[in-house]
Amino acid sequence: MKAVVLVGGEGTRLRPLTLSIPKQMLPIVGVPMLERVLGQLALHGVDEAVLSLGYLPDAFMEAYPDGRAAGVRLTYAVEPEPLDTAGAVRFAATFAGIDETFVVVNGDVLTDLDLTSLVAFHRERGAEGTIHLHPVADPSSFGVVPTDGEGRVTAFVEKPPRDEAPTNQINAGTYVLEASVLKRIPEGGRVSIERETFPAMVRDGRLFARSDDRYWIDTGTPSAYLEANFDYVNGKRGPVVAPGLVERGGILMEGASEIDGEVVGPAVVFVGCVVETGARVERSIVGPGCVVSAGAVVADSVLMAGCHVAADARVSGSVMGPRSIVGQRADVRPVSVLGADAVVSSGTLVDGERISG
Numbered sequence: 039m040k041a042v043v044l045v046g047g048e049g050t051r052l053r054p055l056t057l058s059i060p061k062q063m064l065p066i067v068g069v070p071m072l073e074r075v076l077g078q079l080a081l082h083g084v085d086e087a088v089l090s091l092g093y094l095p096d097a098f099m100e101a102y103p104d105g106r107a108a109g110v111r112l113t114y115a116v117e118p119e120p121l122d123t124a125g126a127v128r129f130a131a132t133f134a135g136i137d138e139t140f141v142v143v144n145g146d147v148l149t150d151l152d153l154t155s156l157v158a159f160h161r162e163r164g165a166e167g168t169i170h171l172h173p174v175a176d177p178s179s180f181g182v183v184p185t186d187g188e189g190r191v192t193a194f195v196e197k198p199p200r201d202e203a204p205t206n207q208i209n210a211g212t213y214v215l216e217a218s219v220l221k222r223i224p225e226g227g228r229v230s231i232e233r234e235t236f237p238a239m240v241r242d243g244r245l246f247a248r249s250d251d252r253y254w255i256d257t258g259t260p261s262a263y264l265e266a267n268f269d270y271v272n273g274k275r276g277p278v279v280a281p282g283l284v285e286r287g288g289i290l291m292e293g294a295s296e297i298d299g300e301v302v303g304p305a306v307v308f309v310g311c312v313v314e315t316g317a318r319v320e321r322s323i324v325g326p327g328c329v330v331s332a333g334a335v336v337a338d339s340v341l342m343a344g345c346h347v348a349a350d351a352r353v354s355g356s357v358m359g360p361r362s363i364v365g366q367r368a369d370v371r372p373v374s375v376l377g378a379d380a381v382v383s384s385g386t387l388v389d390g391e392r393i394s395g
Contacts, residue, residue, distance in 0.1 A: 092116070142215060181195065296311070359380060
């Protein structure tokens with residue numbers, strides 16, 4: 039089966055991390071998010087994925103020059119201009135010559151959805167399109183999808199006020215579609231699948247939906263990105279799958295690192311890291327080649343490759359982009375985001391701020 043993976047967005051909610059890195063290439067415990075998504079698709083028989091590219095497309099092609107990732111063959115479809123969700127699906131599927139049932143997923147959504155069952159449901163209902171639904175406590179930030187007893191979608195309500203939502207079942211961003219849906223989408227220009235294509239299918243009685251309450255997270259905000267990383271580390275999604283990691287006393291470590299300070303688990307320390315005497319790392323993910331200097335504390339944070347937390351500094355509940363630096367005695371508090379090559383000067387307080395490189 040083929041899939042269209044939507045990876046063209048600019049990731050504005052994760053800036054400044056995404057100024058130089060597409061959000062789907064950000065690491066989730068050392069593995070690019072896209073590979074986590076593709077690996078899950080592969081478990082359910084998807085063997086070819088068309089990446090619908092728009093923002094920073096070269097980053098994907100350079101990362102996978104042989105056109106394979108996580109056991110899935112890749113096709114690259116680069117949008118000539120932003121086409122929105124339906125336009126992107128049409129462009130990518132047409133580019134790849136898709137002419138049968140296919141799957142659409144968002145490249146920044148991580149889920150343990152039983153895709154096999156969703157496809158079977160779609161075929162049993164003779165649907166033209168089927169949406170994966172997921173229950174949430176507050177549906178006001180999502181598309182809400184009420185259904186009848188057969189699973190046929192009766193309405194498609196985009197981001198209703200919380201007290202007016204007809205259900206807590208939201209559009210979770212995975213779709214099973216027939217190739218005929220492509221004919222519903224006008225060629226060229228921006229077309230929204232949520233606001234235009236799906237409502238038209240509802241009117242025709244051709245759109246179905248099925249709820250699955252397995253693990254699901256939209257990683258598009260700094261808090262959600264941190265949560266997605268720690269869900270792996272804490273075992274919420276099962277074992278961390280990353281090359282070369284070995285458990286040592288509750289700490290997952292990759293290769294040789296100099297750990298003279300204290301590391302409190304659950305934590306992951308990648309190859310080439312230095313944690314100096316008197317430094318402390320608590321419940322954090324420390325990327326390759328990072329240095330945590332004497333007296334520094336890193337807690338509940340994700341440090342990407344090549345970061346440096348200088349002496350007596352503190353980083354808590356935050357994300358440090360590649361090669362970013364926190365100076366001596368600086369204090370970085372939740373939920374702060376440092377972009378690639380960002381520098382926090384010595385003695386500076388950063389409290390929930392975003393610092394570009």
